Amino acid sequence: MSETEVNKYRQPDYDIDPIFINRWSPRSFLEKEVPEKDLMSVFEAARWAPSSMNKQPWRFILARTNEDREKFHSFIMEGNLKWCETAPALAVIISKKEGGSHAFDTGTAWGYLALQAAQKGLATHAMGGFHKDKAREVLGIPEEYDLHAVIAIGYQGEKDQLTEDLQEREQPSDRRPVKESVMEGSFK
Numbered sequence: 529m530s531e532t533e534v535n536k537y538r539q540p541d542y543d544i545d546p547i548f549i550n551r552w553s554p555r556s557f558l559e560k561e562v563p564e565k566d567l568m569s570v571f572e573a574a575r576w577a578p579s580s581m582n583k584q585p586w587r588f589i590l591a592r593t594n595e596d597r598e599k600f601h602s603f604i605m606e607g608n609l610k611w612c613e614t615a616p617a618l619a620v621i622i623s624k625k626e627g628g629s630h631a632f633d634t635g636t637a638w639g640y641l642a643l644q645a646a647q648k649g650l651a652t653h654a655m656g657g658f659h660k661d662k663a664r665e666v667l668g669i670p671e672e673y674d675l676h677a678v679i680a681i682g683y684q685g686e687k688d689q690l691t692e693d694l695q696e697r698e699q700p701s702d703r704r705p706v707k708e709s710v711m712e713g714s715f716k
């Protein structure tokens with residue numbers, strides 16, 4: 529979707545870089561491979577996220593081959609599976625449970641990743657709807673890691689590739705005004 533089209537749905541209250549508005553989470557993905565250097569650049573961006581004590585608690589398990597993607601499909605919930613099967617790359621985001629901020633830090637890394645992807649013309653869509661215990665077992669993830677989200681990465685496809693119910697939702701969402709999130713002086 530072009531910047532002009534996204535602007536029909538999203539208008540910032542204050543001036544920001546257009547990348548923040550242009551990143552959104554579509555469900556229609558083309559069955560088109562992402563070149564290695566573009567795919568790795570999104571993880572490179574995540575690498576440079578700040579973290580408490582620079583512990584970099586995030587880890588990403590990537591699935592690109594049919595065999596690996598099928599393993600992921602086995603633990604993704606039905607509502608997500610019906611659109612994410614065409615995505616050429618899936619990754620599960622996990623964090624090592626050390627210190628008090630591993631989840632916070634890993635969320636930052638995901639944010640960086642998603643913005644870098646948008647900058648490269650790639651779409652990302654995070655999913656909390658997956659069976660974590662099954663994913664842990666299938667991927668052999670040790671207990672000292674928390675599982676946060678599976679993400680789909682690829683090129684945005686056409687809306688009409690989706691089932692009708694999903695076509696209705698295939699557009700950038702809005703946000704509440706910034707003033708409703710920022711409180712000055714004390715909690716209000």
Ligand SMILES: Cc1cc2nc3c(=O)[nH]c(=O)nc-3n(C[C@H](O)[C@H](O)[C@H](O)COP(=O)(O)O)c2cc1C
Nearest residue numbers: 551552553554608654655656657658676677700701
């Ligand atoms: C941790 C997390 C879990 C999410 N889980 C799902 C999910 O299971 N299925 C889905 O379709 N979208 C999921 N989303 C996408 C959000 O619904 C989406 O980011 C939000 O509505 C804002 O829309 P935008 O990303 O297009 O700006 C998830 C996003 C995050 C960050």
